[in-house]
Amino acid sequence: MAGKPKLHYTKGRGKMESIRWLLAAAGVEFEEEFIETKEDLEKLRNDGVLMFQQVPMVEMDGMKMVQTRAILSYIAAKYNLYGKDLKERAWIDMYVEGTTDLMGMIMYLPFQPADTKEKNLALIIERATNRYFPVYEKALKAHGHDYLVGNKLSWADIHLLEAILMAEECKPDILSAFPLLQAFKGRISNIPTIKKFLQPGSQRKPPTDEKFIAVVRKIFNI
Secondary structure, eight states: OOOOOEEEEOSSOGGGHHHHHHHHHTTOOOEEEEOOSHHHHHHHHHTTOOTTSOSOEEEETTEEEESHHHHHHHHHHHTTOSOSSHHHHHHHHHHHHHHHHHHHHHHHGGGSOHHHHHHHHHHHHHHIIIIIHHHHHHHHHHHOOSSSSTTSOOHHHHHHHHHHHHHHHHOTTTTTTOHHHHHHHHHHHTSHHHHHHTSTTSSOOOOOOHHHHHHHHHHHTO
16 A cells, blocks of 8 residues: 655745645645745755655655646546536636646735735735636536535635635634635535534644744745
C-alpha cells in the first residue's frame, strides 16, 4: 500500500491550503514536512525535487508533484471530484478559476503595505459581492441542486467553501445578500470529512499573521 501523501510547504495557508482542503474533503490522510528556514528550501532545490525550484510540492503515488493547479487537478480526478465527463470538468474548471482569483486577492492582502491594505480590502469585498458570489448564487438557483456541477460533490464546491470562509474573515456578513450561498455553506460544511477538517486541531491552517509573514519573507527573500 502506498504511503500517505507528503506535503512540502511553509507552516501556513498560502498555495498549499487548497490542496489540504481537497485531500481532507476526499478523506485522505496526509503528512506535512514544513519548510521553516531558507536552508530547508535550499535543500529541496539542491536535491532536485522541485521541477521549477518552487513549492508547493506534494509527494504522492511515486511522484514529486509541483504547480498548484496540476496537483489539485490530479487529486480531484483521482478521488472522483472532477465531474463525469469533459463538459462537467470544464464547468468545474471555470468555477475553480473564479474562486482562485478571489482567494489570490485575499491571500496576498496581508503581505501588502499598510497604506494600500484598506483600499485592497475594499476591492476584495466589492469583487466578492459583485463579480464572484453572484455567479455561484445564480448557478445554484438555475439548476436547483445542492452542488455546483452534476448534483454531486466536486472540487468546485470544496474550493467555493474555502473561498467563502476566507471572504468572511474579511467581512463576516459578506454573504448577507446570498441566501443560496448561505445554505450551500451550511450543507458543504456538514459533509463529514469537511466537518472534521473544520474542527480545531485539524491540519487546516489559521489566517496569516505578522509572525508568519516575517517567516515567509525570510525563507523566500521577499
